[in-house]
Amino acid sequence: MFDSDLGTDEGSVVRRRTFLLTSVSALAGAIVWSLRRPSVVQAKAENRTSREVTIVEFSDSGERLKTIHVPKVVKTEDAWRKQLSRGVFAITRQADTELAYSGEYWNLHEEGLYRCICCDNALFTSDTKFDSGTGWPSYWSPIAPENVRTTRDTSLGMVRTSVSCTECDAHLGHVFDDGPEPTGLRYCMNSASLRFVARQATAKSNK
Ligand SMILES: [Zn+2]
Numbered sequence: 001m002f003d004s005d006l007g008t009d010e011g012s013v014v015r016r017r018t019f020l021l022t023s024v025s026a027l028a029g030a031i032v033w034s035l036r037r038p039s040v041v042q043a044k045a046e047n048r049t050s051r052e053v054t055i056v057e058f059s060d061s062g063e064r065l066k067t068i069h070v071p072k073v074v075k076t077e078d079a080w081r082k083q084l085s086r087g088v089f090a091i092t093r094q095a096d097t098e099l100a101y102s103g104e105y106w107n108l109h110e111e112g113l114y115r116c117i118c119c120d121n122a123l124f125t126s127d128t129k130f131d132s133g134t135g136w137p138s139y140w141s142p143i144a145p146e147n148v149r150t151t152r153d154t155s156l157g158m159v160r161t162s163v164s165c166t167e168c169d170a171h172l173g174h175v176f177d178d179g180p181e182p183t184g185l186r187y188c189m190n191s192a193s194l195r196f197v198a199r200q201a202t203a204k205s206n207k
Helices: 002-051 077-083 086-094
Strands: 052-058 064-071 112-116 122-125 148-153 160-165 171-176 186-189 194-198
Touching: 052 122, 077 086, 086 171, 122 186, 148 171
Parallel strands: none
Antiparallel strands: 052 064, 112 122, 112 194, 148 160, 160 171, 171 186
16 A cells, blocks of 8 residues: 555656657747747858859850859868869969960961850850050950949959959959050950850850
8 A cells, every 4th residue: 555655646746847848849849940940041041042143144145144053162162272273273263373375275367255164154255355565365344244243352452343253253354444445344265264155166056
């Protein structure tokens, strides 16, 4: 009888404790959930908007296709180093500048498209390329304003406007206001940031 009563009491105490613990942890969970949920949703929304970019697609023959929303190309420094040569990495990912008259395209006069060396985004076309006499490939306009972005650059004791690829943030060069008509702009680019696609060579290509 005594043993039996004790057993019952213990059992009931244990059950009560279990109930209390379950209730407390459920309540704590609900509080944590209600506190965290809005910030998680907000963080996801911010992430989505900052990582998606709008660009205009072009075929290799220079035909304007459509405006698309794509995830921004984001890679680690190691991944970029593996993909790019040392010089191209220094220019596109660390904003270095190639020596004048040293690049592949400053004196190129063929018709075609210039894509980003890092992500293939279409950037410039031979239609707006002009001989600036600077030793860097120069254009009076990008192929589409959406495909490049500009930022204020105060490095090297100068105030310049830096130009980068919208899709992957590759540094391309700088833009100045001493270019020819119709824009009066001079997009002074590094050959190393670009990959030229000749127009006639791609006429039969699927891309
Ligand atoms: Zn790019």
